[in-house]
Amino acid sequence: MSERIFRKILVANRGEIAVRVIRACREMGIVSVAVFSEADRAARHVRLADEAWPIGPPRAADSYLRIDRVIDAARASGADAVHPGYGFLAENAGFARACEEAGLVFIGPRSQTIALVGEKTSARRLAVAAGLPVVPGTLEPLVDDAAIRREAERIGFPLMLKAAAGGGGKGLRLVASAAELVSAAGRARSEARSAFGDDRVYVEKALVRPRHVEIQVMADHHGNVVHLFERECSIQRRHQKVVEETPSPLLTPDLRARMGMLAVALVRKSGYVNAGTLEFLMDESREPYFLEMNTRLQVEHPVTELVTGVDLVKLQIGIAQGEPLPFAQADLVQRGHAIECRVYAEDPDAGFLPCPGRILALRVPGGPGIRDDSGVEEGDEVPSYYDPLVSKLVAWGEDRASAIARMRRAVREYKVLGIKTTLPFFERVLRHPDFLAGRIDTSFVERLGREKQAEEERPWAVAAAAAAIGALARRRAARTTPGAGPAPSAWRREGRREAMGGRG
C-alpha cells in the first residue's frame, strides 16, 4: 500500500462524532465536508465543517443511511476519503464497497473484512478459529422463529437475542424464560430491521451479572497490529453503555496482557486494518468470553485517548493514508484513569425516555482534566429522528478516585435547560458505594433504579424559595412592564428569532 495525502475528507455522520472527526481534520490541515439532513441544516457539525452538503429529508433512512446520496456528495465535493464515524453506515460493508468502487478511501477496514467480522455469527466462528473463548450460543444467523425456538431450547434460559448485523444495543433482548421468547424475538427482529435493514438474529447464553470489557486495537496496512488496552463498559441501560472507564478496576496486569494478545490474534487472523474493538463478557470468575467485534471507532474512544495520549481519529486517518503505526506495542503506556459519561437527551426518572427538544441554555464544564465532546451548543435542537446522544463528558485523573471526583465536579457544573438529560443520573452513579468500589456489572443501573434517593441531601427548600421568588418577580414584571409576559427573558428568544427576519 503506497502512501497518499488526503486533501479533503467527507464525514458521513452527524452529531458529536461528526464534530470529533471534523476537529481532527482541521488539526491535520485537511478540508472537512459535512453532510446533513433537512433536520440538521444548522447543526453544529455543519457549522464547524469547511463545507456542507445536503443529503435528504430528516429520516435517517432518507439521508444518513442513503449510500447513493453520501457517495454523490463525496464525489461532488471532490473528497479523497470518507470517515463513517460510528452508527449509520459505519459497519455497512456495502457502503465501504461503494466507496472503494467510487475511488474514495473508506477510513476503516476493507469492505470484505467488515462483511466477515461485522456479521456477528461469522465473527464468532472466526474467533473460535483464532483461539478465543466465546459465550456458548449459535454460530450461524437465524432467519425464522422456529430456528430461534430450537436454538433457545438447546442453549437454555436466560439467553440473549442479538441482531446479527447489530451494535449499539439495538435489536438486543434478554429473554428470561421460554414464555417471553416469541414476543422478544419479534421486537428484536423489528428493531434490527429498522436499524440495520437486516432482521437476522442469533442466540447466546446470558451470563449471570456479567461485566463488559472491551479491547481497542489498531492495525496498519503494513502488518503492524497493537492493542490500546481495555475499556470497562458494564454500566448500561437498555443494553446501551452510559458510563465507560479505563483502566478497568477488574483487570490485573496479567489478564490485561492476555486479553490484548487474544485481540491481536483475531485481528491478525482476519487481516483487519484500521481501528476496531473486541468486546468481551466476563463472568464472576473473571474469565473473558469474546462477544463481538466492532469494525469502527467506538463511542467511548476518548477514555483510551486520555490514558494513552494517542489521538485515535488522527491515527485512523494516518492509517488510511497508508502510513505505518508510529509506535510499537511496547511504547504504549496507560497513564492515570479516565471516565466517560454519555449525556443523553433522556429523562432518567421516566425509564430513560428520549427527550428531544431545543436546548434553551447550556453551561459546559471546563477546567483541569475535563473534556467535553459535544454535538450541540446553546440554542440547538436535539431532533427526534436520531440517537439522543447530546455530548460525551470525559474526566481524567491521576487515579480512579480522582477521576470520579473530577467527573462529579463536572457533572455539577453542567447545566442543560430546555430538555431533560442523564446528568442527574450520573450524580447518583458517581457516589454509589458499589461504583466507588468498582463492584459493577451490567445489572447496576437496574439495581440503582430500585434504590430510593436519600431525601435530606436534596436542597428542596432552596428550590422552593427560588421558584417562589421567580414567581413573585414574574408577577411584578407583568404588572409594571406591559410588554413583559410570563416567562423570563431568555425563554422568549424563540419568538423573537423569527422577528429578526431569518428562519432560525
Place this chain on the structure above:
Amino acid sequence: MSERIFRKILVANRGEIAVRVIRACREMGIVSVAVFSEADRAARHVRLADEAWPIGPPRAADSYLRIDRVIDAARASGADAVHPGYGFLAENAGFARACEEAGLVFIGPRSQTIALVGEKTSARRLAVAAGLPVVPGTLEPLVDDAAIRREAERIGFPLMLKAAAGGGGKGLRLVASAAELVSAAGRARSEARSAFGDDRVYVEKALVRPRHVEIQVMADHHGNVVHLFERECSIQRRHQKVVEETPSPLLTPDLRARMGMLAVALVRKSGYVNAGTLEFLMDESREPYFLEMNTRLQVEHPVTELVTGVDLVKLQIGIAQGEPLPFAQADLVQRGHAIECRVYAEDPDAGFLPCPGRILALRVPGGPGIRDDSGVEEGDEVPSYYDPLVSKLVAWGEDRASAIARMRRAVREYKVLGIKTTLPFFERVLRHPDFLAGRIDTSFVERLGREKQAEEERPWAVAAAAAAIGALARRRAARTTPGAGPAPSAWRREGRREAMGGRG
C-alpha cells in the same frame, strides 16, 4: 510537621484562578469559601463556591487587598486554610503572617520565606549564594532617583527597571538610554506603589532578544524537593506573558536537567516549602540567568499539569496539610506538549488596550486535548477594576506541532461577543513561521505588530454579505413587528433582565 485534614478553605482571590482553586477543593471534598467585592457579587467564582463572603467595595485596595477583611471572612466562615491564588495578596509576606497569627494555614511558603525570596533583590543575593548565575544588576533595592541614576550608569543601557516587590509585569520598564531614565523610573515606581504598596525598584542589564524560561518547583515540609520541568514564556506583550508552552523548544535534555538542579538548589538553600517558580532569562547562547522567584502558583501552571499529569493545586493543598510529596524526581515524566493562550479582554488592534464590559455571548471550544480555565460565562461582566484576564485556553498534543494545530482549531471555535479579546491575535501568532519554528524571544509580539496581515486570507466578502443580510433582516423586522427594535434578540436581554424583577 504533623498532618491535618482541611475541612474548609477560603480562596482569597477572584476570576479564573479562584475558579481553579474552588474546583480543586470540590474534587478533594473540601468546602470552598469565596470572597467577593461589590463588583463581583454574582461572579463565576462566587457561583461555583460552596460559600461566599463580601469583603468590600469594587476597588481591589478596598477588598481583595484588605488583609483584615480577608482574615475576618476566613475566621467568620470557619476556614482551616487560605489559598491566595496569584496576584493580590499571594506574595505578600504580611498576609501570610496574618494567616499564621490567626491560626489559618497559608497555602504557600512560610511568611519569612516569602519575605526573603519574594523581595527580588534579596532573592538575587540568595541565588548568588546558591551558585546560580544571575543577570548583572543591583543586589539591593533602590529607594530614590539618585541611586537609580548611579546604578544605571554603572550597569549601562539598555537596562530593565523592576519593582522590588514585583511580579506579573507590573512596575517594569525597559530603558533604552539615559534620556528615558527619569520618566521611566517615575512610571515604574508609581505602578509598583499602586500594585504592591511598595515603590522600591532595582536595575538589571537588559539582555538582547532574551528568552524567558522558568522552572516549576514543589517542596514539602519533610525536606523533599522536586522540579516539574520548564515552561517557555517568551511571548509577551507589555512585559506580560500571553502564550506559554512546555517543553521549551529551546532546551536540550542536558540544559533542562541543569536548570532543574539549579532550581532545586535555590529551594533547598532558602528552606522553601510548597509551589514556586524560578524565572530565568536566556541569551542567544542559551546561557540561563536566574531572574526572580515567584513564591506562588503561576498563571501558566496548566501546561505543566498537562504534560506531567500532576494537579499542582491539589498538590499545594496536600503539602499544606503536611503530606509528603507523593512522588520522587525520577517518577516525573514529560508526555507530549502543551500550550496556553491567555484570553484577555483587550483589543489587540489598539495596542492591547483593556476592553472591559459584559460578555453578551460566549462559545467555548471543547473536544480532544482542550482545556479552558475560565473565570466567566455568558452574561458575565468583565469589570474594569481588575486584571482583564478572561480565560486561559490550553491545548495538549502528542508533540509541539499537534499542540499548535489543536490550539488553532480551538481559537477558531472560541467566540466572545460584547468585548474584544486577544483571540484574533493568537490566530496570527499560531501561524507565524517564527513561532512554528520555535524562533521566539521577548520581542516577538512587537515584531508581529509591525507585520501587516495578508489581506487575501480574510473572508471579507462573507463579512460584508452577512452584515448586509443582518441589516436587511433588521429593517424588515422593524417594519413588520412593531415591538422589535433595531438589535437582534439576544442583545436586548440587558433591558429585559430588569423587567424580570431581579437586579441583574
Place this chain on the structure above:
Amino acid sequence: MIFDAAVDGQTHRVEVTGSKGRYTVAVDGRPLEVDWREVGGPFVSLLVGGRSHHVALEPRPGGYRVLVDSHDFAVDVLETTRDAVLAPRGPAGPARLVAPMPGRIVRVLAEPGQEVEAGQGLVVMEAMKMENELRSPRAGRVVEVHARELQTVETGFLLVVVE
C-alpha cells in the same frame, strides 16, 4: 406574597417579602435570607445565609423546573393567602398520558376499563431508533385509549387517560 410550592410532590407554604434582589423567604415558617442575582438567561446566583447556590429556573406549566447545584426539581407554584388550607397534592382527577416525542405507536398494551398499576406499561412507541414503553402515571382504571398501532403521532398527542 404567599405561595404553595409543591416540590417532588410535597407541598410547602412559602412566604416571600422583599425586592431588588434581597428577599426574606419563609418556607413552612422557617425563614431564609436570600440574596438573588440574575446572571444571564435562566441562571440566578443565590446566597442563602452565606451558602452559595447556582440556580436555573425553567418555566413549565404550573411552575418551574429548578436546578440547584447538581439537583433537578419540578416545583409547582400556586399563589395563595396566609389563611388558606395547604393545597393537597397527590393523585386527583384523571391522568393523561401524552406522547413525549414524535414517533410511531408500535403496540397498545391497555384497553378501556382495564385496571392498571402506577408504572405499568400502556403504550410502546418507536422514536429516536428505540422502542420506548410509556408507563401509567398513576394506578387506576383506563377510561380512554386514543393510541392506535402503527399510527404516527406528534409530541403532546393524547394516548391514554387513566382515572
Place this chain on the structure above:
Amino acid sequence: MIFDAAVDGQTHRVEVTGSKGRYTVAVDGRPLEVDWREVGGPFVSLLVGGRSHHVALEPRPGGYRVLVDSHDFAVDVLETTRDAVLAPRGPAGPARLVAPMPGRIVRVLAEPGQEVEAGQGLVVMEAMKMENELRSPRAGRVVEVHARELQTVETGFLLVVVE
C-alpha cells in the same frame, strides 16, 4: 436592498435580494448564493456555495462587528441606491478620542494646537492595574483637550479632539 458596506476601511457595494434564509448577495457585482440560518443569540450558520461559515453579528454604531470563523471584522453598513456614488471612506471630519474604559488620567501628552501623527500617544490612563497609552486615531492638529491629570473618568468621556 442596496448597501455600502465598509469592511476594514474599504467600501463595497452590496446588493441583497431574497428572504426566509435564502439570499443572493452581489458584492461589488460578484454574486454569492447565501443560505442563512440563525442558531441562537447572535450566531448564524452561512452556507455560501457549499462553503460553511460560522458567523456572529454584534451590532455596533453604524453597523456590525462580524466574526467569520476565526476572523474579526468591523463592518459599517449604509443603505444606498443603485445609482449612488460609492460612499468615500477615510479620515474626514474631526476625530474624537474618548476613554475606552473607566480609569484615572495619569498624564496628558498633547496640547491644543499641537500637530500629531496617527498612533502618537495623547493620554496615559491607569485602568485595570495598568498604565495604558491612548493614541491618536489620525494625523492632524489637536483642537480640544478635555483630559486633566489625576482626573477620574468614565467610559466615553471625551479626552481629545484631533482635526
